[in-house]
Amino acid sequence: MLEQSELALEVSHLKKYFRMKGGTLKAVDDVSFSIRRGETLGLVGESGCGKTTCGRTCVGLYDKTGGQVLYRGKDVHQLRGKARKAFTKQVQTIFQDPYASLDPRLRVEEIIAEGMRNHHIGAGPKERRELVYALLEQVGLRREHASRYIHECSGGQRQRIGIARALAVDPEFVMCDEPISALDVSIQAQIVNLLIRLQKERGLTYLFIAHDLSMVKHISDRVAVMYLGTLVELTSSSELYAHPAHPYTRALLSAIPIPNPRVEEQRRRTVLEGEVPSPIDPPPGCRFRSRCPYASERCAQEMPPLQEVSPGHLVACHAVSGR
């Protein structure tokens, strides 16, 4: 295993349940992974599989139901007072929805400077204003945007403002919660490249949540695939795309169109049948078995653990590990 000091985030057996009318919604159920410093871990899965909840619980935005999240050796959910405040400077979040995550009553400048004020970055209002201008330019906006309100900005501009806000406190770790899914494709690439550039400049660590596999491949060192609250596969980005092991990952990858009509015509696509089952009180066994072409009797009885099938390649599937 890796040395402690190299790890930025260490998640072990994390659980996050929501109590609902019809039962318990298991949004995140026994998820374990770790992220090295300076690394980007992509977290992918379809809508509603618990990616966002997982990410938010990891950075302490939600309370956990069980398990543990360590950031540089400290339990994220036990932090109080000064330690908690220091944590908010180290760990930042880029929110999924740039419309909901920015206060409509504040000017862009105030939004970006909020974290700076909290953490006493910049000596006074004047210096902070200069820092805000610098940040705006860094994320590809202009100074004029500082005095605008959110409703005067476009979706792409808002997402950049969200990025600038997160970077304003000079964090080490950024949880990017689908930072690009609210944007159109032309802007997506710009934002991703911006994130990659910032990572190089500042040595950031990312937890990059997305449902778009091709974009995740572009930015991530390692990728974790999530299905209905559990991790099904975790490996390096290149390995995942070259040798996907879990049937769900294979299906996901085969959904990426290949920009070559001849290849596209020839290849066989794995199309998943059926709907995602409800995460409320899920039955025991493998969560994916209702849609899995290889499902067996064993899958219905025991949940497959995340096992190493080759160095650094973890898969949770009886069919794969039993081979």
Place this chain on the structure above:
Amino acid sequence: MDSVKTKLDPTRFRRVERPPEPVDVSYDRGTLRRVWASLRENRLAMVCLVLLILILAASLLAPLSPYDPDLYDLTNKLSLPSLEHPFGTDELGRDYFTRALYGGRVSLAVGFFSMLVSVTLGTIVGTVSGYVGGVVDMVLMRILDIIMSVPTFLLIIIINAYVSPGLPTMIFIISIFAWMGVARIVRAETMSLKERDFVLAAKNLGTSDIVILFRHIIPNMSSAIIVAASLSIARAILTESSLSFLGFGVRLPTSSWGSMLQSAQSQILYNPLLAVFPGVLILITVLSFNVLGDVLRNALEPKMVK
């Protein structure tokens, strides 16, 4: 092919002049403009606004009246409206118009200040209750339920009997029984706002709870508070008038619309107009505040309309 070509002879096409289509560009130009726009659309609301401004201005300018509101002129009692006395005079010969203006000052002051007190109190209780939640919320809401279940008016009368009457006590007593509605609205708004992403983001930036409340939550529900405030002015004016009518309001000879109604009662057979003037003034003021409150609600919370 040929025939097709001839059909497409360009001379057969006529240029049609059309006016350029109006490009509907609507920007959100801020709250004030939105309120103004919906005021202009609504004629009743406009009338109410004008009447309110008139009543407010007249009451503020009351000292300009040539008459002393408390000066008896028994030779000239119960006179009918005339140029000299637009509202006539009462049973003690005092100029009724001047008294109505001074009475308006009392009623409006009570309305305005008890609104301020009750909105402040309601906002504090509501935000704390909604934001902190848990046991605090439960305790505060039960206290609120208890106060709400008390027959307010009777209690006000009883309290009035024990404290020295006067404008400040009046305002205080009315407002301690008027903040509950505001608190409920504010609590509900706070509970929904605190789950919003931008509040989560502020927490994530290390912003303290107090700052989150004042910087993010309260400004974002200002429209709900304004609406509640305008309605609570109307209620406070009504309460004050009822109290004064029953003789528990401000002490005589200071007039208020309610106390004027009361003294007009005994003269109703001789000069019914004495009851009409303060009655109509109360009606117009309360109605106007209510109508404006509704308009504000529609303008500030477009979700409710659509």
